[in-house]
Amino acid sequence: MSFKIPDDCRYRETHEWARDEDGSVRIGITDFAQDELGDIVFVELPSVDERIEQGEEFGVIESIKAVSDLYAPLSGEVLAVNDDLVDAPELVNDDPFDDGWMLEIEPTDETDLEELLSPEEYEAQTV
Structure with a gap:
């Protein structure tokens, strides 16, 4: 099965993604991760x-x-x-990169984004 791996994201080995949103960074889990987990029933996240x-x-x-x-x-x-x-944790299953995003953060150091896996490196890990 082939998974969606957007080019505008960077990835962790643990299947989280990060996307630069003009200075802030949006975070979620990958298509591969939601598929492996199956139907999502609950998500616990930090507070603003x-x-x-x-x-x-x-x-x-x-x-x-x-x-x-x-x-x-x-x-x-x-x-x-x-x-x-x-109210709708299944959004992570339906659309993990858009409607199913989890957090948006003000990064301490934006260069950390470049240290994450590229889409190609992440894809190689999921094969």
Whole structure:
């Protein structure tokens, strides 16, 4: 099966993505990750103004198969949380890169984005 891997995102080995949104960075999980998890039933995310640290847990995602930790691709302050996921966590399954986004942060260091996997490197990992 082939998975959607947008060119405008960078990726963690743990299947989170990060996309530059003109200075802020939007974060979510990949198409591969949502497919592996199955039907998403719950997402726990940090609050606006909380700080997240690159490589550390920032939340939890629960599916009918498993509960998994979410790991921050970048450090920064949470500017926005996708509140739609509270009532409709299945948005992560339906559209993980757009409607199913999770956080938007003000990154501590935007150069950290370049240290993440490129789309090609991430694709090679999921084959």
